[in-house]
Amino acid sequence: MNEPxxxxxxxxxxxxxxxxxxxxYMTLAExxxxxxxxxxxxxxxxxxxxxxxxxxxxxxxIRKESFFPGSGVDVLYILSPFVAAFTALSTFAVIPFxxxxxxxxxxxxxxIADIPIALILIFAIGSIGIYGFIVGGWASDSKYxxxxxxxxxxxxxxxxxxxxxSVLGVVIMAQSLSLTEIVSAQNDxxxxxxxxxxFVIFLLAGTAETxxxxxxxxxxEQELVAGYHTEYGGMRFGLFTMxxxxxxxxxxxxxxxxxxxGWHFPVLEGLGPLWFVLKLFVLLFVFIWMRxxxxxxxxxxxxxxxxxxxxxxxxxxxxxxxxxxxxx
Amino acid sequence: xxxxxxxxxxxxxxxxxxxxxxxEYPEYKRPVYPRFRGRHRLHVHENGLEKCVGCSLCAAxxxxxxxxxxxxxxxxxNRVSAGERYARIYEINMSRCIFCGYCELACPFDAITLxxxxxxxxxSRDDLIYTKDMLLAEPMKKVPVADPELxxxxxxxxxxxx
Numbered sequence: 001m002n003e004p005x006x007x008x009x010x011x012x013x014x015x016x017x018x019x020x021x022x023x024x025y026m027t028l029a030e031x032x033x034x035x036x037x038x039x040x041x042x043x044x045x046x047x048x049x050x051x052x053x054x055x056x057x058x059x060x061x062i063r064k065e066s067f068f069p070g071s072g073v074d075v076l077y078i079l080s081p082f083v084a085a086f087t088a089l090s091t092f093a094v095i096p097f098x099x100x101x102x103x104x105x106x107x108x109x110x111x112i113a114d115i116p117i118a119l120i121l122i123f124a125i126g127s128i129g130i131y132g133f134i135v136g137g138w139a140s141d142s143k144y145x146x147x148x149x150x151x152x153x154x155x156x157x158x159x160x161x162x163x164x165x166s167v168l169g170v171v172i173m174a175q176s177l178s179l180t181e182i183v184s185a186q187n188d189x190x191x192x193x194x195x196x197x198x199f200v201i202f203l204l205a206g207t208a209e210t211x212x213x214x215x216x217x218x219x220x221e222q223e224l225v226a227g228y229h230t231e232y233g234g235m236r237f238g239l240f241t242m243x244x245x246x247x248x249x250x251x252x253x254x255x256x257x258x259x260x261x262g263w264h265f266p267v268l269e270g271l272g273p274l275w276f277v278l279k280l281f282v283l284l285f286v287f288i289w290m291r292x293x294x295x296x297x298x299x300x301x302x303x304x305x306x307x308x309x310x311x312x313x314x315x316x317x318x319x320x321x322x323x324x325x326x327x328x
Numbered sequence: 329x330x331x332x333x334x335x336x337x338x339x340x341x342x343x344x345x346x347x348x349x350x351x352e353y354p355e356y357k358r359p360v361y362p363r364f365r366g367r368h369r370l371h372v373h374e375n376g377l378e379k380c381v382g383c384s385l386c387a388a389x390x391x392x393x394x395x396x397x398x399x400x401x402x403x404x405x406n407r408v409s410a411g412e413r414y415a416r417i418y419e420i421n422m423s424r425c426i427f428c429g430y431c432e433l434a435c436p437f438d439a440i441t442l443x444x445x446x447x448x449x450x451x452s453r454d455d456l457i458y459t460k461d462m463l464l465a466e467p468m469k470k471v472p473v474a475d476p477e478l479x480x481x482x483x484x485x486x487x488x489x490x
Binding site: 033035036037038039040041289290292293294 | 333336337339340341343344346347348349350352
């Protein structure tokens with residue numbers, strides 16, 4: 001039974017808001033967890049335990065003057081944060097968070113749009129989102145922003161190859177590009193076990209893809225001020241940050257879907273979406289943990305790691321998986 | 329190398345359970361050292377006469393030029409200070425003061441000293457011009473001072489009590 005169109009509308013409204021709230025509190029959680037790991041408290045002034053900090057940050061960003069560089073390209077400068085934020089938000093539409101239910105005789109699917117090529121769609125939209133970063137840096141007409149967007153460009157192109165190759169193993173095993181089918185295929189055992197190499201490569205390449213430490217070269221503060229968003233301020237800067245965090249959330253959601261069995265869990269299978277969210281949060285914690293622990297790579301190390309380590313390993317992983325799937 | 333990285337992850341994870349060492353300022357005020365140079369004080373003798381004689385040596389010594397002294401003669405029926413003259417106007421512009429303590433050194437009568445109070449922010453610059461009455465009065469905010477027995481200088485001439 002197909003779900004009626006208005007269910008999708010309601011679901012997308014709910015999910016966009018949930019993702020935005022997750023983003024807002026992800027920033028707080030990151031600062032808190034990083035603080036505790038560095039023997040600090042992190043933000044604890046705005047509201048109890050600093051719980052109002054994201055709201056205060058947002059108010060501040062919205063109220064700031066929206067300026068742009070006089071020599072910049074206005075249209076592109078204004079447009080690129082929106083491109084980045086829109087693409088980041090829209091990729092979440094295909095990630096399944098539950099098996100689908102029937103509520104009052106109405107079919108409700110476990111994701112906003114169940115399309116047969118969901119995985120390709122995520123990568124395609126993600127690639128469009130990169131334009132936001134590159135064009136934004138270029139349109140600012142600033143050397144730091146341009147250098148930042150050049151680095152973003154090089155890094156994202158390098159690591160996207162490994163990222164796509166690392167999920168190939170899962171696609172071969174599930175024999176589908178639809179995320180719902182990939183999750184259903186993990187009913188018995190999660191793909192993190194047979195595809196452990198793929199999972200590790202996915203996490204590493206994903207960290208590079210979202211430009212987070214230790215791969216945060218595009219915004220290396222010491223060298224580039226802030227990277228491609230150097231010339232941005234106010235909520236435009238906020239949109240860039242938002243798109244980065246939401247990309248991270250989407251990536252974690254994708255990792256949960258592809259490798260950690262989506263909404264499946266050995267016990268209490270009925271709590272589907274909760275298990276999905278729990279796994280998502282665990283992955284987000286791992287990303288924060290990684291940021292606190294590892295220092296930034298040098299540029300040549302980054303490129304060497306991407307092309308000479310991750311890419312061959314991902315390729316071998318995909319080829320071996322393909323051979324094993326055919327042979328067994 | 330991979331083991332070293334794993335060990336690093338262990339270290340950062342263990343830190344979560346340790347108590348942060350942050351000193352949360354407005355709630356906890358770290359004691360200042362006894363010789364900490366903060367807000368100025370003007371002193372009086374035991375008999376109630378001001379120590380300041382309006383010689384303006386502090387104003388001359390001030391590198392930031394933030395002290396303004398206007399002297400006046402002591403008369404028999406209006407005796408303010410122990411000397412011949414007294415400071416009719418004694419103002420310190422706290423927004424200019426760099427708390428170097430040269431005024432303290434220049435003063436021949438130990439009339440001006442630098443206290444330990446450092447919370448002297450105001451909402452307006454006018455409020456930062458301290459008049460003589462304000463400098464003579466006890467400071468409204470007290471700050472904790474570390475034990476002079478433990479933290480004061482060993483050189484007797486420079487001790488905070490001298």
